[in-house]
Amino acid sequence: MACNGCRTATKPGVDFSMAFQPIYDAVAGRVWGYEALVRGTSGEGAPEVLSKVAPDQRYRFDQDCRVKAIELASRLFPPGEDLMLSINFMPNAVYEPAACLRATLQTAAFCGFPLSSIMFEFTENEEVSDTGHLTNIITEYRRHGFTTALDDFGAGHAGLGLLVDFQPDLIKIDMRLIRNIDESPARRAVLAGIVGMAAELGITLLAEGIETEAEFLVLKAAGIRLFQGYWFAKPAFEELPEVECGSAAAVIPARGAPR
Secondary structure, three states, rough: OOOOHHOOOOOOOEEEEEEEEEEEOOOOOOOOOOEEEEEOOOOOOOHHHHHHHHHHHHHHHHHHHHHHHHHHHHHOOOOOOOOOOOOOOEEHHHHOOHHHHHHHHHHHHHOOOOOOHHEEOOOOOOOOOOOOHHHHHHHHHHHHHOOOEEEOOOOOEEEOOHHHHHOOOOOEHHHHHHHHHHHHHHHHHHHHHHHHHHHHOOOEEEEEOOOOHHHHHHHHHOOOOOEEEEOOOOOOEEEOOOOOOOOOOOOOOOOOOOO
Protein backbone atom coordinates (compact mmCIF):
# COMPACT_ATOMS: atom_id res chain seq x y z
CA MET A 1 0.00 0.00 0.00
CA ALA A 2 1.38 3.42 -0.93
CA CYS A 3 1.71 6.10 1.73
CA ASN A 4 -0.06 9.44 1.45
CA GLY A 5 3.15 11.12 0.29
CA CYS A 6 3.48 8.62 -2.55
CA ARG A 7 -0.05 9.39 -3.73
CA THR A 8 0.03 13.19 -3.46
CA ALA A 9 3.66 14.01 -4.32
CA THR A 10 4.16 16.88 -6.77
CA LYS A 11 6.63 16.42 -9.62
CA PRO A 12 9.51 18.92 -9.45
CA GLY A 13 9.77 21.34 -12.35
CA VAL A 14 13.55 21.06 -12.60
CA ASP A 15 15.72 19.03 -14.97
CA PHE A 16 18.66 17.29 -13.35
CA SER A 17 21.09 14.43 -13.64
CA MET A 18 24.04 13.08 -11.63
CA ALA A 19 27.77 13.57 -11.37
CA PHE A 20 29.92 10.85 -9.82
CA GLN A 21 32.84 11.26 -7.41
CA PRO A 22 35.00 8.29 -6.42
CA ILE A 23 35.58 7.04 -2.89
CA TYR A 24 39.13 5.74 -2.54
CA ASP A 25 40.23 2.82 -0.37
CA ALA A 26 43.73 3.68 0.85
CA VAL A 27 44.42 0.17 2.16
CA ALA A 28 43.45 -1.65 -1.04
CA GLY A 29 44.81 1.13 -3.26
CA ARG A 30 41.72 1.29 -5.47
CA VAL A 31 38.25 2.76 -5.83
CA TRP A 32 35.72 1.52 -3.27
CA GLY A 33 32.68 3.19 -4.80
CA TYR A 34 31.16 6.39 -6.17
CA GLU A 35 28.88 9.01 -4.70
CA ALA A 36 26.09 10.24 -6.97
CA LEU A 37 25.77 14.03 -6.73
CA VAL A 38 22.81 15.91 -8.16
CA ARG A 39 23.59 18.40 -10.91
CA GLY A 40 21.55 20.50 -13.30
CA THR A 41 21.58 19.42 -16.92
CA SER A 42 23.71 22.47 -17.74
CA GLY A 43 26.14 21.70 -14.92
CA GLU A 44 24.43 23.65 -12.13
CA GLY A 45 25.52 22.63 -8.64
CA ALA A 46 23.35 20.91 -6.07
CA PRO A 47 22.42 24.11 -4.13
CA GLU A 48 21.07 25.74 -7.29
CA VAL A 49 19.09 22.64 -8.24
CA LEU A 50 17.69 22.18 -4.72
CA SER A 51 16.66 25.84 -4.54
CA LYS A 52 14.16 25.10 -7.32
CA VAL A 53 12.51 22.23 -5.42
CA ALA A 54 9.46 23.39 -3.47
CA PRO A 55 8.56 21.78 -0.11
CA ASP A 56 5.68 19.82 -1.64
CA GLN A 57 8.07 18.46 -4.30
CA ARG A 58 10.73 17.12 -1.91
CA TYR A 59 9.38 13.58 -1.77
CA ARG A 60 9.14 13.17 -5.54
CA PHE A 61 12.54 14.80 -6.07
CA ASP A 62 14.14 12.45 -3.53
CA GLN A 63 12.59 9.46 -5.32
CA ASP A 64 13.64 10.68 -8.76
CA CYS A 65 17.24 11.19 -7.58
CA ARG A 66 17.46 7.59 -6.39
CA VAL A 67 16.11 6.26 -9.66
CA LYS A 68 18.44 8.41 -11.76
CA ALA A 69 21.50 7.43 -9.70
CA ILE A 70 20.80 3.70 -10.00
CA GLU A 71 20.01 3.88 -13.71
CA LEU A 72 23.23 5.76 -14.50
CA ALA A 73 25.41 3.61 -12.24
CA SER A 74 24.06 0.43 -13.81
CA ARG A 75 25.31 1.71 -17.18
CA LEU A 76 28.58 3.27 -16.02
CA PHE A 77 29.93 0.74 -13.52
CA PRO A 78 32.16 -1.87 -15.17
CA PRO A 79 30.45 -5.29 -15.28
CA GLY A 80 31.52 -7.64 -12.53
CA GLU A 81 33.20 -4.95 -10.42
CA ASP A 82 32.43 -4.82 -6.70
CA LEU A 83 31.65 -1.11 -6.32
CA MET A 84 29.38 0.78 -3.95
CA LEU A 85 26.94 3.43 -5.14
CA SER A 86 26.35 6.12 -2.55
CA ILE A 87 23.04 8.00 -2.78
CA ASN A 88 22.01 10.96 -0.65
CA PHE A 89 18.51 10.98 0.75
CA MET A 90 16.40 13.41 2.75
CA PRO A 91 14.92 11.78 5.90
CA ASN A 92 12.24 14.46 6.13
CA ALA A 93 11.08 13.51 2.63
CA VAL A 94 10.41 9.89 3.62
CA TYR A 95 6.83 9.33 4.77
CA GLU A 96 6.62 5.57 5.34
CA PRO A 97 9.97 3.76 4.95
CA ALA A 98 8.75 0.51 3.40
CA ALA A 99 6.36 2.15 0.91
CA CYS A 100 8.82 4.88 -0.02
CA LEU A 101 11.43 2.28 -1.00
CA ARG A 102 9.24 0.81 -3.70
CA ALA A 103 10.66 2.84 -6.60
CA THR A 104 14.22 2.16 -5.42
CA LEU A 105 13.67 -1.58 -5.26
CA GLN A 106 11.88 -1.69 -8.61
CA THR A 107 14.63 0.30 -10.35
CA ALA A 108 17.42 -1.83 -8.87
CA ALA A 109 15.62 -5.00 -9.95
CA PHE A 110 14.99 -3.69 -13.47
CA CYS A 111 18.63 -2.58 -13.88
CA GLY A 112 20.05 -5.72 -12.26
CA PHE A 113 21.81 -3.57 -9.65
CA PRO A 114 22.48 -5.44 -6.36
CA LEU A 115 20.94 -3.90 -3.26
CA SER A 116 24.07 -4.77 -1.29
CA SER A 117 25.99 -2.34 -3.51
CA ILE A 118 23.85 0.68 -2.52
CA MET A 119 24.70 3.01 0.35
CA PHE A 120 22.24 5.66 1.51
CA GLU A 121 23.69 8.82 3.07
CA PHE A 122 21.71 11.22 5.22
CA THR A 123 23.29 14.50 6.17
CA GLU A 124 23.70 15.85 9.68
CA ASN A 125 23.03 19.26 8.19
CA GLU A 126 19.34 18.41 7.74
CA GLU A 127 17.53 18.86 11.04
CA VAL A 128 15.56 15.72 11.90
CA SER A 129 12.76 16.51 14.32
CA ASP A 130 11.70 12.89 14.82
CA THR A 131 14.70 10.63 15.51
CA GLY A 132 12.34 7.69 15.98
CA HIS A 133 11.24 8.08 12.38
CA LEU A 134 14.86 8.18 11.24
CA THR A 135 15.58 5.03 13.24
CA ASN A 136 12.68 3.30 11.46
CA ILE A 137 14.09 4.37 8.09
CA ILE A 138 17.55 3.00 8.90
CA THR A 139 16.08 -0.26 10.20
CA GLU A 140 14.04 -0.75 7.02
CA TYR A 141 17.00 0.06 4.78
CA ARG A 142 19.20 -2.42 6.57
CA ARG A 143 16.49 -5.07 6.27
CA HIS A 144 16.92 -4.85 2.49
CA GLY A 145 20.71 -5.05 2.69
CA PHE A 146 21.51 -1.37 2.09
CA THR A 147 24.52 0.24 3.78
CA THR A 148 23.76 3.42 5.76
CA ALA A 149 26.01 6.44 6.23
CA LEU A 150 25.92 9.70 8.21
CA ASP A 151 27.30 12.54 6.09
CA ASP A 152 28.91 15.82 7.23
CA PHE A 153 29.63 14.45 10.72
CA GLY A 154 30.69 17.20 13.07
CA ALA A 155 29.07 20.10 11.22
CA GLY A 156 25.32 19.70 11.60
CA HIS A 157 22.38 19.80 13.96
CA ALA A 158 22.52 16.60 15.96
CA GLY A 159 26.18 15.67 16.38
CA LEU A 160 26.82 12.86 18.81
CA GLY A 161 23.13 12.68 19.69
CA LEU A 162 22.39 10.73 16.51
CA LEU A 163 24.95 8.10 17.45
CA VAL A 164 23.27 7.60 20.81
CA ASP A 165 19.96 6.73 19.12
CA PHE A 166 21.43 4.52 16.42
CA GLN A 167 24.68 3.70 14.71
CA PRO A 168 25.07 3.95 10.91
CA ASP A 169 27.43 1.61 9.11
CA LEU A 170 29.66 4.49 8.03
CA ILE A 171 30.43 8.06 9.12
CA LYS A 172 31.72 10.70 6.72
CA ILE A 173 33.86 13.19 8.62
CA ASP A 174 33.03 16.73 7.51
CA MET A 175 35.74 18.58 5.62
CA ARG A 176 35.70 21.45 8.11
CA LEU A 177 37.11 19.11 10.73
CA ILE A 178 39.92 17.88 8.49
CA ARG A 179 40.86 20.98 6.52
CA ASN A 180 44.56 21.68 7.21
CA ILE A 181 44.55 18.97 9.86
CA ASP A 182 48.28 18.52 9.29
CA GLU A 183 48.76 21.99 10.80
CA SER A 184 46.19 21.78 13.62
CA PRO A 185 46.81 19.85 16.87
CA ALA A 186 43.22 20.60 17.92
CA ARG A 187 41.78 18.98 14.80
CA ARG A 188 44.06 15.96 15.25
CA ALA A 189 42.87 15.59 18.85
CA VAL A 190 39.22 15.66 17.75
CA LEU A 191 39.99 13.15 15.00
CA ALA A 192 41.59 10.78 17.50
CA GLY A 193 38.41 10.89 19.56
CA ILE A 194 36.25 10.13 16.52
CA VAL A 195 38.50 7.24 15.48
CA GLY A 196 38.32 5.71 18.94
CA MET A 197 34.55 6.15 19.17
CA ALA A 198 34.00 4.61 15.74
CA ALA A 199 36.17 1.63 16.63
CA GLU A 200 34.13 1.02 19.79
CA LEU A 201 30.86 1.19 17.85
CA GLY A 202 32.04 -0.80 14.83
CA ILE A 203 31.55 2.11 12.42
CA THR A 204 33.67 2.65 9.30
CA LEU A 205 35.10 6.16 8.80
CA LEU A 206 35.41 8.10 5.57
CA ALA A 207 37.22 11.44 5.34
CA GLU A 208 35.69 13.77 2.75
CA GLY A 209 36.94 16.93 1.13
CA ILE A 210 40.61 15.91 0.90
CA GLU A 211 42.51 18.57 -1.01
CA THR A 212 46.20 18.00 -0.18
CA GLU A 213 48.63 15.14 0.21
CA ALA A 214 49.47 16.34 3.73
CA GLU A 215 45.83 16.01 4.81
CA PHE A 216 45.64 12.54 3.30
CA LEU A 217 48.82 11.29 4.99
CA VAL A 218 47.80 12.52 8.44
CA LEU A 219 44.35 10.97 8.15
CA LYS A 220 45.68 7.69 6.80
CA ALA A 221 48.18 7.49 9.66
CA ALA A 222 45.32 8.06 12.11
CA GLY A 223 43.58 4.94 10.83
CA ILE A 224 41.17 6.30 8.21
CA ARG A 225 40.72 3.91 5.29
CA LEU A 226 38.20 5.57 2.96
CA PHE A 227 38.72 8.97 1.33
CA GLN A 228 36.94 11.37 -0.99
CA GLY A 229 37.90 14.78 -2.32
CA TYR A 230 39.33 16.87 -5.12
CA TRP A 231 42.86 15.58 -4.43
CA PHE A 232 41.67 12.24 -5.81
CA ALA A 233 39.11 13.40 -8.39
CA LYS A 234 36.47 16.04 -8.98
CA PRO A 235 32.92 14.87 -9.72
CA ALA A 236 32.31 14.09 -13.38
CA PHE A 237 28.92 14.67 -14.99
CA GLU A 238 27.30 11.39 -16.04
CA GLU A 239 30.65 9.59 -16.13
CA LEU A 240 33.23 8.00 -13.85
CA PRO A 241 36.34 10.18 -13.48
CA GLU A 242 39.84 8.80 -13.35
CA VAL A 243 41.31 8.97 -9.88
CA GLU A 244 44.38 11.12 -9.42
CA CYS A 245 46.44 11.63 -6.28
CA GLY A 246 47.61 15.22 -6.55
CA SER A 247 49.62 15.59 -9.75
CA ALA A 248 50.45 11.91 -10.09
CA ALA A 249 47.59 11.32 -12.56
CA ALA A 250 47.57 7.66 -11.59
CA VAL A 251 44.44 5.72 -12.49
CA ILE A 252 43.33 3.69 -9.49
CA PRO A 253 41.73 0.39 -10.58
CA ALA A 254 38.31 -0.46 -9.18
CA ARG A 255 38.73 -4.20 -9.44
CA GLY A 256 37.83 -6.17 -6.31
CA ALA A 257 37.15 -3.17 -4.07
CA PRO A 258 36.54 -4.59 -0.56
CA ARG A 259 33.61 -3.67 1.65
